[in-house]
Amino acid sequence: MSIIHEGSFGAFSATVAPHLQRPAFDSLTQLDHVVEATRAIQPVPLQLRTSKERRGLALKALELHGGFEGILGDLFDEKNEIYFVSWAWDLSGEKPYLYPGDGTSPGEFRLKMTAGSARRLLGAGALLFPPRRVTAGLAARIMLWESDSDVKRLGDTINTVSSAIATSKLSNLLQMIALGTGVSGATVALVAQAAAELAAAIGTVLQANSDDFVDFYEGYYPAEQPWRAGEERHEGASSAITLTRIGG
Known part of the structure; x- marks a missing residue:
């Protein structure tokens, strides 16, 4: 279950390309609105917005709720270890950061943890996305196993x-954007x-390792x-994480 609710990919910042600008498009500032409003124009050239400041993201803390035993039986005890895998990206053309x-x-x-325990990492936490100006927006996915x-x-x-990310369709599309091939509604x-x-x-790869989601x-x-x-904290039925927003 995904528990971070910080917008959606469709809410990434974009507008219609300058040569297609019309007064009716002035209020359109996110991907899904632009694509919907210009659906009759094919392809739809988009202009991606870039953040004014450098932005980064880190994982500061991880908590396992006491209800874990009820959900997963006797899986969690003093001998069990939790690990996390994250990949984050924007539409600048840079490859996803793993x-x-x-x-x-x-x-x-x-991280050696038991149900009901919490771990805080040093400094800002584990770096999930290095600080830089982001294009359109920052997407982050974190899996706990x-x-x-x-x-x-x-x-x-x-x-x-790492290999799956490097050879993925997502990485190839981001590279196409970086080469200046443009962004359209179809690309989005x-x-x-x-x-x-x-x-x-990625979930299939990790499951094949006989680890438990x-x-x-x-x-x-x-x-x-x-x-x-x-810091910002996000809580779900089974766990919670604390993220550190870097920059701003």
Whole structure:
């Protein structure tokens, strides 16, 4: 269950390309509104908005609610470890940023926890998206899993996830945007579909490692939405996370 409710991909910041501007389009500032209003014009060239400030995101804390035992039986005890995988991106053309990435120590993302416990990470937390000006908006997805794997096997799995992201349709579409091929309503639809397909593919990879799914967090932060540095907490039925907004 996704518990972050920070907009949607359709709420990313965009407007109609300048050469198509009409008075009726002046109030259109997000992807889904622009695409809907200009559906009769094919293709629909869009102009993506960029944030004024640098924006980054980190995972500061993770909590497991006491109800875990009831949901997952006796799965969680003092020997169990939780790990998290995150990928975040915008429409600048940069490839999605994966956590854990190359060189990340397993101790940084494998957390020994019991139901009802919480862990806070040092500093701002685990970096999920490096601070930079974002184009259209920032999308972040975080998966929580329980691991019975040894360090090497988990490391191999993370490498597989990294490869899946690098060769994904989403990464290819973002690269096309970076090459200046333009963004249209059709491109927007393909990006949304590719993002969903990548989430499903990563879930399949992690499940194949015989790990147990815990929770899934999804958030979208439009470039023109106000951005304030600091922590924000999101709570679900089984777990909660605290994110750190960086910059602003």
